[in-house]
Amino acid sequence: MYRYDEFDHTLVAERVATFRRQVARRLSGDLSEDQFKPLRLMNGLYLQLHAYMLRVNIPYGCLSSRQLRQLAFIARRYDRNFGHFTTRQNIQYNWIKLDETPDVLAALAAVEMNAMQSSGNCVRNITADQFAGRAQDEIEDPRPWCELIRQWSILHPEFSYLPRKFKIAVSGAPQDRAAVKLHDVGLYLRPNGAGVIGFEVIVGGGQGRLPYVGHTIREWLAKEDLLSYLEAILRIYNLGGRRDNPQKARIKVQVNALGAEEFRRLVDEEWEQIRFTPQLTVPRAEIERITAYFADPAWEQLTDASATVARQRSADPAFDVWNRANVVAHRRPGYAIVNLSLKAPGIAPGDLTADQMDKVAELTDRFSLGELRVSHRQNLVFPDVQQVDLQALWQALQGVSLATPNIGTLTDIIACPGLDFCALANARAIPVAQDIGRHFTDVAALQDIGELTINISGCMNACGHHHVGHIGILGVEKNGLEFYQLTLGGSSGEDASLGDRLGRSISAAEVPVAIEAIVTRYKALREGEERFLDTYRRVGLEPFKEAVYGQNPPRRQAVA
Amino acid sequence: MDPTGQMVLANRLADGQVVFLATDGSWVEDIARGALARDAVAAQRLLADAQLAESRNVVVEPYLIDIRDAAGRRQPVAFREAIRAAGPTVRTDLEG
Ligand code: SF4
Numbered sequence: 285m286y287r288y289d290e291f292d293h294t295l296v297a298e299r300v301a302t303f304r305r306q307v308a309r310r311l312s313g314d315l316s317e318d319q320f321k322p323l324r325l326m327n328g329l330y331l332q333l334h335a336y337m338l339r340v341n342i343p344y345g346c347l348s349s350r351q352l353r354q355l356a357f358i359a360r361r362y363d364r365n366f367g368h369f370t371t372r373q374n375i376q377y378n379w380i381k382l383d384e385t386p387d388v389l390a391a392l393a394a395v396e397m398n399a400m401q402s403s404g405n406c407v408r409n410i411t412a413d414q415f416a417g418r419a420q421d422e423i424e425d426p427r428p429w430c431e432l433i434r435q436w437s438i439l440h441p442e443f444s445y446l447p448r449k450f451k452i453a454v455s456g457a458p459q460d461r462a463a464v465k466l467h468d469v470g471l472y473l474r475p476n477g478a479g480v481i482g483f484e485v486i487v488g489g490g491q492g493r494l495p496y497v498g499h500t501i502r503e504w505l506a507k508e509d510l511l512s513y514l515e516a517i518l519r520i521y522n523l524g525g526r527r528d529n530p531q532k533a534r535i536k537v538q539v540n541a542l543g544a545e546e547f548r549r550l551v552d553e554e555w556e557q558i559r560f561t562p563q564l565t566v567p568r569a570e571i572e573r574i575t576a577y578f579a580d581p582a583w584e585q586l587t588d589a590s591a592t593v594a595r596q597r598s599a600d601p602a603f604d605v606w607n608r609a610n611v612v613a614h615r616r617p618g619y620a621i622v623n624l625s626l627k628a629p630g631i632a633p634g635d636l637t638a639d640q641m642d643k644v645a646e647l648t649d650r651f652s653l654g655e656l657r658v659s660h661r662q663n664l665v666f667p668d669v670q671q672v673d674l675q676a677l678w679q680a681l682q683g684v685s686l687a688t689p690n691i692g693t694l695t696d697i698i699a700c701p702g703l704d705f706c707a708l709a710n711a712r713a714i715p716v717a718q719d720i721g722r723h724f725t726d727v728a729a730l731q732d733i734g735e736l737t738i739n740i741s742g743c744m745n746a747c748g749h750h751h752v753g754h755i756g757i758l759g760v761e762k763n764g765l766e767f768y769q770l771t772l773g774g775s776s777g778e779d780a781s782l783g784d785r786l787g788r789s790i791s792a793a794e795v796p797v798a799i800e801a802i803v804t805r806y807k808a809l810r811e812g813e814e815r816f817l818d819t820y821r822r823v824g825l826e827p828f829k830e831a832v833y834g835q836n837p838p839r840r841q842a843v844a
Numbered sequence: 845m846d847p848t849g850q851m852v853l854a855n856r857l858a859d860g861q862v863v864f865l866a867t868d869g870s871w872v873e874d875i876a877r878g879a880l881a882r883d884a885v886a887a888q889r890l891l892a893d894a895q896l897a898e899s900r901n902v903v904v905e906p907y908l909i910d911i912r913d914a915a916g917r918r919q920p921v922a923f924r925e926a927i928r929a930a931g932p933t934v935r936t937d938l939e940g
Contacts, residue, residue, distance in 0.1 A: 310857075310901070311857070311858060311901070312901075313900070313901040316901075317898075317901075317904050317905075331855055331860060331904060331905070332860075333862075333924075333927065333928050334860070334861075334862055334928065334931060334932065335855070335859065335860035335861060335862075336859075336860040364935075366935065379860075380860075381858065381859035381860065382857065382858055382859060382860060383858045383859065632934050632935060635935065703923075703924060703927055704927065704932035704933055704934050704935075705932060709924075712927075712933065712934075714934045715933060715934060718934070761923075764921070764922055764923055765923065766923065
């Protein structure tokens with residue numbers, strides 16, 4: 285993992301000290317709310333429906349057991365004993381007090397964490413494949429590049445007041461687990477024709493009110509050109525983005541207004557000017573220094589233990605089911621990647637209590653070389669588990685309700701905080717996820733349905749990625765009541781697509797029934813090994829529309 | 845049902861807690877102890893007091909909400925304000 289150097293330590297410590305003074309000035313009345321609000325947002329502090337909310341960066345989803353213990357301490361000491369992992373690989377605390385925030389930031393700094401640029405119109409937390417450095421299909425580890433981008437973008441003087449926020453995701457694998465094409469800038473590490481690895485550069489993806497899948501503006505970019513090319517993109521956006529209208533201020537609107545070709549031309553023109561600027565050319569030694577932080581951990585020399593695991597699986601059906609859903613092949617013989625589901629039935633997706641955090645930290649040390657990951661699907665990952673330890677880990681996870689075997693199935697739901705916490709929400713999202721979780725509890729049935737993602741957002745801002753759920757659910761408000769709009773056929777993968785609207789919105793009580801109808805129809809229609817998404821792409825919206833609204837249309841009545 | 849009155853709701857500056865303006869000018873967490881304005885004039889007076897408190901950095905973002913009577917208890921009319929007044933409908937296991 286990356287470790288702060290003296291510059292990082294100084295930067296973060298100074299930032300905490302500055303914010304402590306700013307909070308004191310706000311509390312004494314020297315600063316008005318209008319003056320203070322941008323300052324607190326720069327430190328990740330929002331004012332939500334019930335309290336202040338602090339958003340803490342987990343850079344590209346990497347976390348150590350020591351950091352997780354500190355997150356547990358913060359949850360206990362300064363919050364209500366839990367935290368919420370988000371689709372941006374961050375953690376949010378929902379009950380932070382303004383006067384205690386500087387202490388929370390200091391506690392984070394003590395374990396090399398911060399909340400800088402987790403809000404505001406700047407480059408936000410860089411996100412990545414949660415299996416980075418471990419996946420079998422990986423071409424190259426994206427984490428050193430994420431860290432380089434983080435260092436380049438933090439307090440970047442030119443890009444601290446962009447037209448809107450700016451999100452960058454990086455993946456080094458052909459299978460996209462990081463929703464790369466739905467970011468302002470998405471980067472895939474790819475070989476060119478000569479086998480040299482560089483970046484495919486995608487711009488203008490995003491969700492919210494105006495969703496777009498990004499456009500590739502460069503098939504291959506040499507690694508040494510990464511920062512100058514990013515600088516050129518950000519500069520074109522900074523100059524041309526719609527500052528007059530926050531709804532249209534994201535780069536996706538600019539790219540789609542100009543057309544990807546024209547946007548590329550502007551970027552290339554700018555890039556030619558700055559390409560060889562010394563500050564933007566990262567010395568090879570610096571790349572090597574950063575890359576060294578992400579060197580392979582102290583793996584043991586093991587041989588593949590699949591046969592042992594297979595014996596254990598055949599002796600214990602529940603262990604078998606968990607393996608099938610939650611365990612992923614590792615690139616190193618004798619090791620496995622393990623997903624910890626934060627989607628136990630009836631639990632708010634992405635929530636983890638302080639006690640669970642402590643237990644996970646302990647298990648991280650025992651089973652995963654002290655390191656874990658956070659996924660954008662709001663789950664945790666142990667990247668380095670020995671195959672022979674899988675059964676012991678599974679048993680230990682059961683004790684803290686983190687062994688639900690539902691990764692990638694329809695109860696592995698993404699849900700934003702919605703109207704239970706978020707000041708911008710139109711409707712609740714968490715209770716809808718909980719209802720679906722309670723409705724579909726039969727593990728065998730879930731595995732029979734197979735890969736099916738459900739993503740729920742409480743408003744058009746789409747933090748719950750509803751546009752790219754195989755089934756998307758968007759909360760809307762009508763006459764003071766909550767309704768839900770379903771979309772089908774979205775995908776956040778390498779085959780990214782935006783979902784199609786199914787029909788009129790339905791009440792919360794009708795959502796699980798509608799999902800049941802969709803799933804039943806899918807099972808009747810699927811051919812061979814088709815996933816839900818494949819079947820949908822083959823047959824289209826109509827059969828599902830008929831299943832939900834056809835013979836037995838849902839009652840149009842909300843339960844408040 | 846018509847609202848039976850209006851109250852002022854805000855976040856307390858120091859901790860963000862949802863609070864209601866009371867008749868004595870204090871800010872209370874319990875909706876039952878807050879001031880209920882029964883007509884427009886009283887509501888505007890309440891809001892003016894709240895804005896003064898805002899300028900004195902006691903609370904943030906005060907505004908009027910409609911209140912109705914629900915079996916003898918005060919209930920915000922809008923769903924959003926009802927959630928603000930009562931707290932989240934989830935994670936009630938972890939009240940602090
Ligand atoms: S999608 Fe809307 S309701 Fe959900 S967290 Fe984002 S802004 Fe809040």
